[in-house]
Amino acid sequence: MNELMNVNDLLGLGEDDKSSQQRLDVNIADLQPFHNHPFKLYKGKRLEDMIESIKEHGVIIPLIVRPVENGKFEILSGHNRANAGKLAGLTKLPILVKEGLTEEEAMLIVTETNLIQRAFSELAHSEKARILSERHKAIKSQGKRTDLISEIEIITSGKNSRELTSCQFGEKIKSDKEIGSDYDLSARNVARYLRIDILIDELKEKIDSNEIPFNAGVDLSFLDEGEQIIINEILNTNKYKISLKKSNFLKKLSQNKKLNKDMVYKILSGEYFKRAESKSKVKFTNKFTNNIVNRYVTEEVDIKELEDIITSLLDDYFSK
Incomplete structure (x- = not known):
């Protein structure tokens, strides 16, 4: 007593x-x-x-x-x-x-x-x-x-x-x-930890084991629970890695209500970015280059001079 x-x-x-x-x-x-x-x-x-x-x-x-x-x-x-x-x-x-x-x-x-x-x-x-x-x-x-x-x-x-x-x-x-006392954390880092706490347990475990980068986990916390579950399932059945680039795209698509299982898979696998890169690359066709060379390259104007002329004209055009 x-x-x-x-x-x-x-x-x-x-x-x-x-x-x-x-x-x-x-x-x-x-x-x-x-x-x-x-x-x-x-x-x-x-x-x-x-x-x-x-x-x-x-x-x-x-x-x-x-x-x-x-x-x-x-x-x-x-x-x-x-x-x-x-x-x-x-x-x-x-x-x-x-x-x-x-x-x-x-x-x-x-x-x-x-x-x-x-x-x-x-x-x-x-x-x-x-x-x-x-x-x-x-x-x-x-x-x-x-x-x-x-x-x-x-x-x-x-x-x-x-x-x-x-x-x-x-x-x-x-x-x-x-x-x-203070935890030696900035207000921004405290806010990040508060975001991490609302993740589903399975994703928290992946952050603890370094399977998911901490800041990528912060991005994923903006996804709803169903979307997080889909991400966890795909990660469990594949060897995909989540980068900040991938997590940021997942966050943006979720906020715009454009995220579904198929899109999650494409982003995590990297397929989404390969398609985007291929679309962004501009290729000159043989017809374009051959026509230019045949039409304008002469004994007086070689290819190097022609390139300089085209560059100058394009600079002048786009500056206006």
């Missing part, structure tokens, strides 16, 4: 507010991941280090969860700790239950705790996009959700056990000031 009181004291909650959260231990089997979790779990050495830390110290900071149906809990913060704890052989984990959250508040906890536990620079493009998007929503709405950001930082920081928890997170925990 003292532990619960300490958490509430940290958060500045009164007696009436304590019912909104409680600290307890639950079976790992009763935990389920967030239904729309946008972040990738740790792998390799980072996961191994967390497993070893948990074997030695246990899970120091409780997972933040919310109750769902059938007596289960949905994880908002702690997906990596849950995964590493299970691999370390634990059967129970400490949790902090948050009740009465809106869907937006739940997502804000998911994104903010990931940002606290990892450096922004190490996140994948889709993860950065989700964090910036949720921050953007919170700033626009102000009030309760910006207060929630501060609350999340206090819960997650583990100020009384910083050295142990930083080992488990695999990254130095950011201070409140750093969390609220």
Whole structure:
């Protein structure tokens, strides 16, 4: 009970507010991941280090969860700790239950705790996009959700056990000031990330794996969902690459309501540009050149002089 009181004291909650959260231990089997979790779990050495830390110290900071149906809990913060704890052989984990959250508040906890536990620079493009998007929503709405950001930082920081928890997170925990600071991104880049966040998940994954250039992904975000699905299907069945030239054409045709599956295929395959290039090339026919030579080339006027005369006349004509 003292532990619960300490958490509430940290958060500045009164007696009436304590019912909104409680600290307890639950079976790992009763935990389920967030239904729309946008972040990738740790792998390799980072996961191994967390497993070893948990074997030695246990899970120091409780997972933040919310109750769902059938007596289960949905994880908002702690997906990596849950995964590493299970691999370390634990059967129970400490949790902090948050009740009465809106869907937006739940997502804000998911994104903010990931940002606290990892450096922004190490996140994948889709993860950065989700964090910036949720921050953007919170700033626009102000009030309760910006207060929630501060609350999340206090819960997650583990100020009384910083050295142990930083080992488990695999990254130095950011201070409140750093969390609220700028991400070293220009307003234009923030806007680009907000565009990336509205792409379908399959295209986000292709951006994260560098199959699609980041700025090409920004162009594709202006296409509707159906058009994005078509692009993903064609990319999955062919080895086409998306360049900025291709993405820009896709964007323009979509905005002009002229984009369909056949056109998408022609653009992604490059066929569209080959046709355009062939149409733009001007070729002189044999008849034209032979007629000019036979008519005007004489002993007094050779081909070089004739070319100079034609060029001069054309320059004079088009200058008018």
